[in-house]
Amino acid sequence: MSKQRQDEYKCPLEVTMEIIGGKYKGVIIGHLIDKTLRYNELQKLISHATPKMLIQQLKELEADGIIQRKLYPVVPPKTEYSLTERGKRLVPSIIELNKWGLAYLKEMNIPCKYKEEEYNIALRLIQDSN
Numbered sequence: 001m002s003k004q005r006q007d008e009y010k011c012p013l014e015v016t017m018e019i020i021g022g023k024y025k026g027v028i029i030g031h032l033i034d035k036t037l038r039y040n041e042l043q044k045l046i047s048h049a050t051p052k053m054l055i056q057q058l059k060e061l062e063a064d065g066i067i068q069r070k071l072y073p074v075v076p077p078k079t080e081y082s083l084t085e086r087g088k089r090l091v092p093s094i095i096e097l098n099k100w101g102l103a104y105l106k107e108m109n110i111p112c113k114y115k116e117e118e119y120n121i122a123l124r125l126i127q128d129s130n
Contacts, residue, residue, distance in 0.1 A: 019064050020090065024049050024057045029087060029094050032067060036082040066090065 009015045020026055024046055031037060031045050043054060058081060061067045066087040072078040083091075105112045 019066065022057050022060060023053060025061055025066075026094060026097065028054075028057060028061060028081075029066065029083065029090055030098065032081060032083045032087070033091055033094065036070075036080050039079050039081070042081065061087075 020029065027046055028042065031042060037045075039054075039058075042058075043049070043051065046054060049057075058067065058069070062069050065084055067081050068084050070080045070082070072080075102112075104110075
């Protein structure tokens with residue numbers, strides 16, 4: 001693990017939030033729910049993340065066994081990221097957190113670039129693949 005973990009936790013939610021609660025970790029997991037992405041694709045999708053921060057979050061997720069990194073021996077280097085089986089077990093929770101966020105934005109009348117129709121299509125694809 002890239003971060004030192006405690007020897008003991010008071011509750012399971014504490015360790016869960018430590019693992020997925022990084023600055024862009026939930027967003028990274030969300031983008032990898034139904035596909036494998038290259039680093040540059042993730043960088044475009046999470047354009048407000050600095051390269052240093054994105055790399056740090058990816059390394060921590062990989063160290064915790066949530067994502068896997070596949071490096072291809074080509075020039076220029078090609079690196080792909082996807083969810084591991086452990087990461088895939090987070091998908092229902094990430095979907096629920098996304099639903100909660102959408103409801104919150106609506107309740108608070110906060111605009112969002114995210115299109116709910118796109119989310120519903122992606123959700124159907126995920127459910128159909130399970």
